[in-house]
Amino acid sequence: MNSFTPFPLIEISGPPRARGRSYGEQGRERIGKSVALYRDSLRRLGCADADIKRYIDVLLPETTRWAPDLVEEMEGIAEGSGNPLSNIVLINARTEVLQLAKREKQIADTEADGCTGAVVLPRATRDGKLLHxxxxxxxxxxxxxxxxxxIRREDGPDILTxxxxxxxxxxxxxxxxxxxxxxxxxxxxDYGRLGIxxxxxxxxxxxxxxxxLALRIVATTPKSGSNNMMIGTSEGFAVDLECAPDEAFPIFPERDMIVHANHWLSATALAKLKETGLAEVPDSLYRDQxxxxxxxxxxxDITMADLKTALSDDFASPYCVCRPPLEKDDGNLSATVAxxxxxxxxxxxxIAPLPAINRTFTQYRLTMDIERARHAA
Structure with a gap:
């Protein structure tokens, strides 16, 4: 396995099903690997195919009502990649499906989806530009x-993700x-009810x-489990939203930046709910600091090179900001993937794959046109 291969760029356009089909055709091999990865994970938890279908069937109806165009795009991805729709839903709902399986089978969660994120506002950067x-x-x-x-779009801004x-x-x-x-x-x-x-x-x-509008979507859309989402704008501001399934708690920049790992920071949130994730990510308590x-x-005077250096921190390795591949007690191999x-x-x-052992970055570009994006919508 050559893990240092740059992540391939897939370009799509057109109506939902057409762009999905193009996505599926271009990404067929990697989509197949994604499907195998999560089906294998679920089988190791003791899930049969019927169990996986049941979890997906529970999640799909409300998701279809909320975003029928995105479900149509997934149908196109399925057609283009030669998969049933259920496999593409599994990729997009893997967090929810894995959690439903673990809770039903009363298996402890040892696979926390980690991350350390940062936004630096223009007043703190050398070039006066927001960095994320x-x-x-x-x-x-x-x-x-x-x-x-x-994603090239006619009815709104183009996307690079x-x-x-x-x-x-x-x-x-x-x-x-x-x-x-x-x-x-x-x-x-978490998982008292199901969301999007x-x-x-x-x-x-x-x-x-x-x-x-981006803030509204993140803050108000019902979710199955908690999640932290950091939203920035090139206009020069950012808000971090610590999201419980039914409520969002904003965190605003301090000294022109936000840094977040995997534990709750909002005093309001901590007064209203119980933090339950630190058993699996205790290193979160120092990664953000x-x-x-x-x-x-x-x-x-902060530059992108400074952000790269900060996110490359190896203090207390392997439980560090930039994690090398580490085999966990359950046999899963985890790392800072990107x-x-x-x-x-x-x-x-x-983007650099496996940056703890590879520092080669590939640049991906998007043509910026704020006025066109706003009027297209």
Whole structure:
């Protein structure tokens, strides 16, 4: 396995089914690997195919009502990649499906989807531009199952997003200058009811031409489990939303930046719910502090190189900001799968696979046209 191969770029356009079919055809091999990865994970949990279908059938109806066009796009992905629709839904609802399986079978969750994210506002940067970045910590195999998706749209901003192959969106930005990253969170409110799978929410946020509309989608869409989503705009601001399934708690920049790992920071949130995720990500308690302190030292002169350095921190390795491949007690191999560096105003996203052992970045570009994006919508 050559894990240092750059993530392939897939460009799609047209109506939902057509762009989905193109996506499926171009990403067929990696989509197949994505499907195998999560079906194998579920089988190791003791799930039969009938169980997997049952979980998907529970999630799909409300998702279809909320975003019929995105379900149609998934149908196209299924056709283009030679998969049943259920496999594409599994990729996009893998967090929810895995959690439903573990809770039903009373299996402890040892696979927290980690991440350390940061947004730096223009007043803190050398060039006066907003910078947004993230380390995505998850299964090491995802270095071979992820892609960069460039979506050309006629009815809104174009999108550039890093995602698992077959996925609708993960981290990225749009041609209106809106950027998003996401981090794992957990609380005692999780899975009391089912909501919209997270990739759908991130995709909808990236489809919006205005910062306020992206915030509304993230803050108000019902979710199955907790999640943290950081939304920035090239206009020079950012808000972090710590989301319980039924409520969102905003965190605003302090000293012109936001840094977030995988534990709740909002005092209001902690007064209303119980943090339940730290057993699996205790390193979260220092990862965000390490990155924040390194960035604050350069306040007013921060560059993307500084963000790269901060997110490469190996303090307390292997439980560090930039994690090398690590085999967990359950046999799963996890790591920082990708470091993602976004400068929305420049239309630039740079990504390195497995950055703890590989520092080669590939640049992906998006043509920025804020006025066209806003009027197209």
């Amino acid at each position: 970045a993230q380390n995505w910590d998850w299964k090491t195999d995802c270095a071979e199952t992820s892609v960069v998706l460039h 890093f995602t698992e192959a077959g996925g609708l969106a993960r981290s990225g930005f749009n041609s209106a200058g809106i950027s998003i990253t996401a981090n794992y969170l957990e609380s005692d409110r 799978p997270l990739p759908f929410i991130r995709r909808r946020a990236l489809e919006t031409p205005h910062f306020a 390490r990155v924040r302190s390194m960035l604050q030292a350069g306040h007013g 470091m993602i560096l976004i400068e929305p105003s420049a239309g630039s996203m740079m």
